[in-house]
Amino acid sequence: MQLTKEQQKMLDGEAGEAPAQAMQILAALGKIYGAENMIPISSAQVSGVSYETIGDAGLEYLQDYASKNAKVKTLTFLNPAGMDRDQYEKMDVPSDFAKKQIQILDAFKSMGITMSCTCAPYHIGIRPKVGEHIAWAESSAVAFANSVLGARTNREGGPSALAAAITGFTPNYGLHLDENRLAGIIIEVEATPKTTADFGAMGSYLGKKIKSKIPAFTNLNFAPEIKLKTLGASMAATGSTALFYIKNITPEFMVKENAEKLTFTQEELIYHKKELNCGEKPDLVTIGCPHASLEEIKEVANLIKGKKLACKLWVCCAKKTKDLASEHGFTKIIEEAGGNVVADTCMVVSPLRQMGYSCTACNSGKAAKYLSSLQKQKVVFGDVEDILLCD
Numbered sequence: 001m002q003l004t005k006e007q008q009k010m011l012d013g014e015a016g017e018a019p020a021q022a023m024q025i026l027a028a029l030g031k032i033y034g035a036e037n038m039i040p041i042s043s044a045q046v047s048g049v050s051y052e053t054i055g056d057a058g059l060e061y062l063q064d065y066a067s068k069n070a071k072v073k074t075l076t077f078l079n080p081a082g083m084d085r086d087q088y089e090k091m092d093v094p095s096d097f098a099k100k101q102i103q104i105l106d107a108f109k110s111m112g113i114t115m116s117c118t119c120a121p122y123h124i125g126i127r128p129k130v131g132e133h134i135a136w137a138e139s140s141a142v143a144f145a146n147s148v149l150g151a152r153t154n155r156e157g158g159p160s161a162l163a164a165a166i167t168g169f170t171p172n173y174g175l176h177l178d179e180n181r182l183a184g185i186i187i188e189v190e191a192t193p194k195t196t197a198d199f200g201a202m203g204s205y206l207g208k209k210i211k212s213k214i215p216a217f218t219n220l221n222f223a224p225e226i227k228l229k230t231l232g233a234s235m236a237a238t239g240s241t242a243l244f245y246i247k248n249i250t251p252e253f254m255v256k257e258n259a260e261k262l263t264f265t266q267e268e269l270i271y272h273k274k275e276l277n278c279g280e281k282p283d284l285v286t287i288g289c290p291h292a293s294l295e296e297i298k299e300v301a302n303l304i305k306g307k308k309l310a311c312k313l314w315v316c317c318a319k320k321t322k323d324l325a326s327e328h329g330f331t332k333i334i335e336e337a338g339g340n341v342v343a344d345t346c347m348v349v350s351p352l353r354q355m356g357y358s359c360t361a362c363n364s365g366k367a368a369k370y371l372s373s374l375q376k377q378k379v380v381f382g383d384v385e386d387i388l389l390c391d
C-alpha cells in the first residue's frame with residue numbers, strides 16, 4: 001500500500017505512540033483487503049462504548065490508548081452508551097455498572113471525542129454529503145450514510161473507527177470504491193409497508209434472505225427517511241447490509257447488469273411482522289431504534305398525552321434531540337404519562353437484565369433481534385400505537 005510521507009511518519013512512530021498504534025491497525029486492515037492507499041475522512045463514529053458490550057477488557061484497551069495521549073484528528077462521536085449519564089439512578093442502572101461506564105466515557109473524552117453517543121447522528125446535523133469519505137462503525141448509521149446520504153464508509157469495527165479518528169485516514173477499499181457499490185439484487189416491492197414496524201419487519205426478513213448482497217428496491221414509493229433508517233438497521237442486523245438503493249429516492253441507484261430479482265409481497269410482510277412477536281405482557285416499552293428523531297418523539301407524546309402507561313417506557317434518542325424535545329414540551333408529556341426520554345443510550349446496550357426486565361416491546365426489527373439474542377428478552381413487536389399500552 002502506498003503511504004504518504006505523513007502516514008509513513010505516523011506508522012514509524014514519529015507522531016507518537018498512539019498514532020503509530022492506530023496506523024498499524026489501519027495498515028494491517030488495508031493489507032488484508034488489498035487497499036492501494038489511505039484516504040482522509042471527514043468524520044468517525046466509534047462503537048464499543050457501552051460497558052455492557054466491551055466489559056473490563058474494552059475499558060482497559062481505551063484507558064491504555066488514552067494514557068498514550070491519543071487525540072482524534074477529525075470530528076468523532078460515539079455510539080450509544082450503556083446508560084443516560086443524567087439519569088442513570090432514576091433508570092435503576094446498577095452503581096458498579098455506572099462507575100465503569102463513566103470511566104469509559106472519560107477515556108473517550110480525554111481523546112478529544114465529542115461526547116455525543118448516538119446511532120443516528122444524522123438527526124443531530126451530522127450529515128456527510130454524497131461521495132464524502134467517513135469511517136463509521138454503527139451498522140445502522142453505516143447503512144443510512146451510504147444509502148440515504150450517499151456517503152462512503154465501510155462497516156468499521158470499534159478499534160478501526162477509533163484508529164481512523166486518531167490518524168484522520170482510512171484504507172481505501174470496499175464501499176469507498178464505486179466499483180464495489182453496485183447492487184447485486186433487485187427487490188420488487190409488491191407490499192405496501194407504511195409504519196416503522198412494517199419497514200422493520202421487511203428489513204429483518206430481507207437481511208436474512210440476501211445476506212451480504214447490496215439490494216436495490218423498486219416500486220417502494222413511500223419511503224421517508226425515518227422509515228429508511230429502520231429498514232437499513234434491520235437489514236444490517238439480520239444480514240450484513242451496509243448499502244441499499246431505493247429507486248427515485250436514494251441519491252444513487254447503481255445496479256449490476258446481471259442482478260438477481262426477488263419480490264416481496266404483502267402476505268410476506270404480514271407473516272414476518274407476526275413472526276417477530278414472541279412475548280405477551282411487556283414490562284418495558286422501547287421506542288427509538290435507531291435513535292428517535294424529534295418527529296418520532298412528538299408522535300409518542302401525542303399518543304400518550306393525558307394517559308397513564310401500563311408499564312415503563314423508554315424513548316431513546318440523542319441528548320441534543322432530547323434537549324429539543326424538552327424545549328417543545330414533549331419530554332414533560334411523556335414523563336407525566338409515566339414514560340421517560342432517555343438520552344445517549346438504548347435498550348440493547350443498557351444492562352436490561354440486571355435492571356430486572358424480561359419482556360420488552362419495540363417497533364424496530366433491529367431491536368427485536370438483539371433484545372431477544374443479546375438481552376434474552378421476550379419481545380413484543382408491533383406498531384407504536386399498539387405497543388404503547390395505557391391504563
Ligand code: F3S
Pocket residue numbers: 079080119138140233288289290291316345346347348349366367370
Ligand atoms: Fe441504535 Fe441501539 Fe438500535 S445502538 S440502532 S438504538 S440497538
